[in-house]
Amino acid sequence: MKKWNEICKVDSLGRIVVPKRLRNAFDLNAGDPLEIYIDNETIVLKKYIQSCIFCGNQNDLTEKNGKYICKDCINSFVENK
Ligand SMILES: [Zn+2]
Numbered sequence: 355m356k357k358w359n360e361i362c363k364v365d366s367l368g369r370i371v372v373p374k375r376l377r378n379a380f381d382l383n384a385g386d387p388l389e390i391y392i393d394n395e396t397i398v399l400k401k402y403i404q405s406c407i408f409c410g411n412q413n414d415l416t417e418k419n420g421k422y423i424c425k426d427c428i429n430s431f432v433e434n435k
Pocket residue numbers: 406407408409410411423424425426427428
């Protein structure tokens with residue numbers, strides 16, 4: 355992806371608008387979750403993709419209390435009992 359930058363202002367409630375060009379480029383739609391974190395002194399917004407809390411796998415996920423676990427990790431827990 356090409357380098358890109360734009361200045362946007364934070365409003366009185368701390369919100370910013372993700373420019374339409376970026377929303378389109380990342381297929382971001384209203385209601386999509388975004389992960390926000392700090393990397394050194396940079397604030398990073400990242401499209402949130404649900405993954406296993408143990409190994410990061412994004413396939414065959416089972417949700418329990420808002421956390422996701424993949425089938426392989428569930429099977430490894432069962433086998434190690
Ligand atoms: Zn896993």
